[in-house]
Amino acid sequence: MLYYLLYPLHTTFSFFNVFRYITFRTIYACLTAFLICFLLGPWVIRKLRDLQIGQYIQEDGPEHHHIKAGTPTMGGTLIVFAVVLSTLLWANLGNPYIWIILLVTVSFGLIGFADDYLMLIKKRNMGLSARQKFLLQLVAALLAGTLFYCCADFDTRLALPFFKNITPDLGWGYIFFAALVIVGTSNAVNLTDGLDGLAIGPVIVVSVTYMIFAYVTGHVKIADYLQISYVAGSGEASVFCGVLAGAGLGFLWFNAYPAQIFMGDVGSLSLGAAIGTLAVVTKQEIMLILVGGLFVMEALSVIFQVGFFKISKGRRIFRMAPLHHHFELKGWPEPKVIVRFWIISIALALLSISTLKLR
Ligand code: 57M
Numbered sequence: 001m002l003y004y005l006l007y008p009l010h011t012t013f014s015f016f017n018v019f020r021y022i023t024f025r026t027i028y029a030c031l032t033a034f035l036i037c038f039l040l041g042p043w044v045i046r047k048l049r050d051l052q053i054g055q056y057i058q059e060d061g062p063e064h065h066h067i068k069a070g071t072p073t074m075g076g077t078l079i080v081f082a083v084v085l086s087t088l089l090w091a092n093l094g095n096p097y098i099w100i101i102l103l104v105t106v107s108f109g110l111i112g113f114a115d116d117y118l119m120l121i122k123k124r125n126m127g128l129s130a131r132q133k134f135l136l137q138l139v140a141a142l143l144a145g146t147l148f149y150c151c152a153d154f155d156t157r158l159a160l161p162f163f164k165n166i167t168p169d170l171g172w173g174y175i176f177f178a179a180l181v182i183v184g185t186s187n188a189v190n191l192t193d194g195l196d197g198l199a200i201g202p203v204i205v206v207s208v209t210y211m212i213f214a215y216v217t218g219h220v221k222i223a224d225y226l227q228i229s230y231v232a233g234s235g236e237a238s239v240f241c242g243v244l245a246g247a248g249l250g251f252l253w254f255n256a257y258p259a260q261i262f263m264g265d266v267g268s269l270s271l272g273a274a275i276g277t278l279a280v281v282t283k284q285e286i287m288l289i290l291v292g293g294l295f296v297m298e299a300l301s302v303i304f305q306v307g308f309f310k311i312s313k314g315r316r317i318f319r320m321a322p323l324h325h326h327f328e329l330k331g332w333p334e335p336k337v338i339v340r341f342w343i344i345s346i347a348l349a350l351l352s353i354s355t356l357k358l359r
Contacts, residue, residue, distance in 0.1 A: 003091070022239060026211065029239045029240075030245055032090065033082045033086040033242075033247035034246035034247065036250065037079065037246075037250025041254045041261070044077075045261050048073070048075070053074055055068060055069060055071045061325070062325055062329055071261065072260070073263075073264040074266050075251060075264065076113075076116075079247045079263060079270070080105060082243075082250065083240075083243050083274070084102060086247070087239070097234060097236060098236055100144055100277065101240050104144045104277045108274075109267075111140065114127070115269075137183045142175060144182060145175035146175050148281075155231065155283060159228065159285075159286070161287050162358060181276045186276060189203065191299055191322045192295050193267070195324050197252055197255050197259070197338055200252050200271075201345065202292070202341070202345035203275065204248040205342070206349065207244035209291050209353060210284070210291070211245065212238075214241055216228065216356065217234045217284070218231060218233065218236065219235055226357070228283075228356065231282060234282050237282060291348065293345070294344055297323060298322040298324070301317075301323035301326070302321045
């Protein structure tokens with residue numbers, strides 16, 4: 001909005017020219033989202049406490065989690081609010097990708113909200129059924145995939161890291177592929193969100209990484225120089241990445257160990273879906289496996305654990321899945337698991353950025 005309101009003033013005051021620059025708006029979008037979360041955080045925590053919106057803890061989990069019972073949850077509502085408001089303020093709203101990303105973030109936020117809300121009224125750790133959640137996610141993601149497909153000039157070819165000449169065209173199949181990326185990422189972030197700051201830390205790291213990807217893929221000269229797919233208009237998505245990183249930092253202030261608030265499904269599902277959508281916008285979908293490698297690791301630990309549990313009739317690969325529980329049960333203190341997982345996430349992000357030059 002500010003882009004429309006203030007940039008036209010540049011003809012009178014040249015200072016307003018800065019509103020044209022994606023870099024300038026990304027930084028201020030990031031700071032705006034950070035301040036919204038940081039300033040409203042204490043009020044939201046108080047309100048959630050007053051409304052008795054506290055976490056139910058599963059009895060079969062690691063023992064020290066029982067003291068977390070009653071921690072205010074659904075903090076994701078604050079994240080989604082900060083993300084939407086800051087994006088509306090700083091992004092160029094004439095860009096269709098911004099609207100698709102917002103649509104996905106809000107619709108997955110609503111699915112998560114319904115899940116959290118049902119958990120609260122049923123007064124146990126059980127919201128929507130897995131099937132209901134998956135179907136709702138699929139509908140929202142397929143709608144997003146269709147909107148991408150309908151965007152003029154949207155490229156349905158896949159960019160494979162390291163293989164610049166191999167770009168299989170998925171055609172309308174891209175709609176399903178995009179949905180898979182969005183739903184998969186949403187659920188992987190949800191599974192990761194089981195220790196204080198464990199999900200939001202890597203969400204910030206991934207957002208900053210995609211901020212770089214969005215900027216370079218949306219810049220015709222840099223994209224050409226790096227020999228990556230140029231996506232007209234994707235540069236604007238870096239403003240959204242800045243917003244995600246800022247809201248994440250503001251939320252982490254309160255979610256850092258020992259957490260005063262959890263994000264709930266409203267946060268984890270929407271953040272994961274937003275990241276998946278960013279991967280689609282920037283045509284760096286396959287790269288997400290590396291950038292968000294930590295989320296992939298957590299999701300795979302569940303897939304392998306559940307699969308092995310079924311075929312071996314009750315035996316396990318890990319002490320408990322998702323992976324963070326395994327290390328907790330091995331005796332690592334919670335902050336150690338969290339910080340070490342953050343380190344892995346940063347290392348993977350650096351590795352993925354380096355691939356921009358390796359092709
Ligand atoms: C939700 N939710 C956290 C909080 C957060 C298929 C199966 C592996 C699914 C999985 C599952 O349900 N995962 C998704 C995980 C929960 O956090 C809430 O949920 C929101 C995210 N959706 O925002 O509102 C708990 O996590 C802890 N937490 C923190 N700090 C945070 O900042 O400490 C969360 C955020 C919170 C709190 O304790 O209550 C969760 O873990 O439940 N299921 C599991 O993860 C379960 N694993 C399992 O059953 N493994 C089995 C295999 C065969 C499937 C096994 O390995 O044997 C475990 N989850 C728990 N206890 N809590 C099992 C035991």
